[in-house]
Amino acid sequence: MSDPTLLPTAAPGATPVRALTIAGSDSGGGAGIQADMRTFALLGLHACVAVTAVTVQNTLGVNGFQAIDPPVVADQVRTVVTDIGVSAAKTGMLANSAIITSVTQVCTELGIGGDGGIPLVVDPVCASMHGDQLLATEALDALRQLLIPIATVVTPNLDEVRLITGIEVVDAASQRDAARALRDLGARWAVVKGGHLRTSSHSPDLLYDGETFLEFDHERIDTGHDHGAGDTLAAATAAALAHGWSVPDALEFAKGWVTRGLQAAYPLGAGHGPVNPLWRVSAG
Template structure:
């Protein structure tokens, strides 16, 4: 019997189902892999925003991680919401013992502008988490938070990538969706030497909750299946573009992307 690639997501729970652990697991399944989870925080969250956040103890995060990795094993890990400096450092320490590619989505603020990471965690993200990353996937707000670089044009994306790479990830994907100009959504993937510009149609759809989680998880699924970084990122970009195009209204605010768009679900 064929065993699918195994992807572990380390992130927070989104009770509305559009982002976080829920989006990660849907994405991984949609791309033919087996998803496993380490929950770092529980949120009360819906289409309007985040109404509450409850961080889990480091001991609980460590126990979940060890349970999965020691028995089942992993072929890729994706990190998302880590909530606090203590959890960032805990997860970074756990990742040091894993021989698998790691996709770090440095989640700081939700789609609705709610804080998902303590301000005091910035140094821990820079000093302990980013050096563990095979690929880091910051959006433009996260780039500014991490490096102070403000991206206002495509030309600025190279400077932003250099600034993030200085913290140690092997590759960085600067997500340019927030530039908000033109007919294309443009991202830059680079390891400091090779450059890959990824362009996709910009869809006029406000229902984009979970985009970042979905993209990072799709990259992890590709890496778990044996793809190299540029191939995994290109395939993930194609998948998330379709998911954004098919995003749907849910509740009274911003709805989610559609993870099952390829089979009409």
């Protein structure tokens, strides 16, 4: 299930599958809602958007951001879902505890996440690419207590795992401990991504549902241009879930998609270039 050409696309004139991203805007175009919309579109989905924050960033880093008022964020979600309808949703940068609370409330209201709800992928963006904390302590508490408990699947990187669970992942054993801790917070499935596990020659992701551990191991791509990799993985997972795929199949699919994007990653500006899902355009 790792072939990233497997998702079906709608015939011309037919309404495609819809998915929603609830995330911040990246002015450099490499991550955030830009990465999510690019992934959805290239996988044949119609992308709906609820913007949570406008960032001031380029390839060198984030210089500032303006959070959107929480009721406006919730109204974007509500207005889209009640009219257009979506088959999956994902979250990215949520900026503060008030937005996290508002997003949790509107998702619960609309049947997104939770048991039997519209699949919800929570990408808990709370650490920079350098591992620095991006969310205040009260916002981390809101993630743990409100949003992660309604997640169909939560997809943190290792720095985010450390901030959320307090567990420093250094090997396979601690990766399993972290997956258990995330699952204990209430997510139906927990992913502990291994892209930052530099002790491994591969990129081992671990998926856990409270009973079974599943390992997804892809080659580590030697590139300094991986901006937006986490957003792209979460978006591709949501896209597959929107088509009714199981969580394990959706994650395997997303891993294949991101691997191809890393293989085709390109330099941009003076810093950190992005994962490149545009490989699919050149590949036809």
